[in-house]
Amino acid sequence: MSPLIEIRNARKKFMGTPVLDGITLSIEAGERIAMLGPNGAGKTTLVRSMLGFYHLDEGEIRVMGKDPIRDRVEVLRHIGFIPQLPPPVKLSLDELLMYIERSTGTPKGAVIAQAERMALDVKQHASKPFFKLSGGMKQKLLIAIALARRSRLFVFDEPTASLDPKARELFYRLLSDLDYDYSAIYITHRLEELEGLINRKIYMELGKVVEDEPIAT
Numbered sequence: 285m286s287p288l289i290e291i292r293n294a295r296k297k298f299m300g301t302p303v304l305d306g307i308t309l310s311i312e313a314g315e316r317i318a319m320l321g322p323n324g325a326g327k328t329t330l331v332r333s334m335l336g337f338y339h340l341d342e343g344e345i346r347v348m349g350k351d352p353i354r355d356r357v358e359v360l361r362h363i364g365f366i367p368q369l370p371p372p373v374k375l376s377l378d379e380l381l382m383y384i385e386r387s388t389g390t391p392k393g394a395v396i397a398q399a400e401r402m403a404l405d406v407k408q409h410a411s412k413p414f415f416k417l418s419g420g421m422k423q424k425l426l427i428a429i430a431l432a433r434r435s436r437l438f439v440f441d442e443p444t445a446s447l448d449p450k451a452r453e454l455f456y457r458l459l460s461d462l463d464y465d466y467s468a469i470y471i472t473h474r475l476e477e478l479e480g481l482i483n484r485k486i487y488m489e490l491g492k493v494v495e496d497e498p499i500a501t
């Protein structure tokens with residue numbers, strides 16, 4: 285079986301500066317990875333390239349055997365992505381959840397139930413545009429959507445950055461409670477928070493992977 289994600293010699297420059305400098309990585313199903321490294325190391329660029337947001341200058345990425353740019357819809361169908369900065373969606377929460385139900389088959393009620401477990405009352409804000417929620421509320425709703433979809437792979441880009449301590453705790457508890465074999469990539473600056481949730485850590489610096497090791501769970 286092909287790996288979940290296969291990256292071969294990925295290279296990308298932004299304005300002449302290498303941001304991905306020859307990355308080769310293989311990620312198997314069931315791996316739960318902390319992706320670490322200083323600001324600007326290229327972590328977000330790497331995961332966004334896996335999701336088909338960016339074309340590489342050189343090299344190749346395959347996700348579940350597919351090209352994330354050519355087969356983007358198919359690749360994203362299996363991935364729950366929580367971006368670092370939530371997109372400025374103008375739809376109300378009600379409209380957004382209806383749209384998600386229609387496009388992904390994820391029942392609105394399932395998202396509302398997950399949101400409740402993150403201490404977010406969706407019904408109270410149903411007519412509010414998504415972009416008018418607070419940063420933490422946006423993050424909670426995006427987390428609820430990803431979890432309700434029961435994605436095979438979660439890609440979390442600093443998912444707890446805007447969450448208060450209580451919500452952070454709830455988020456990690458929800459992940460621990462998931463009852464199926466998912467894979468995950470967490471971009472984070474707080475490795476200690478992921479204790480018990482990860483089995484591999486990858487450290488990036490200046491567009492390169494400089495450390496890659498398993499973690500006993």
Ligand SMILES: Nc1ncnc2c1ncn2[C@@H]1O[C@H](COP(=O)(O)OP(=O)(O)OP(=O)(O)O)[C@@H](O)[C@H]1O
Nearest residue numbers: 298299303321322323324325326327328329330368
């Ligand atoms: N769309 C873009 N256009 C130009 N430069 C970009 C773009 N996206 C990222 N960069 C640059 O690429 C470098 C790597 O950015 P990236 O967001 O991948 O880093 P990161 O490791 O995720 O950092 P952080 O921990 O701060 O989130 C930075 O120098 C950034 O300014």
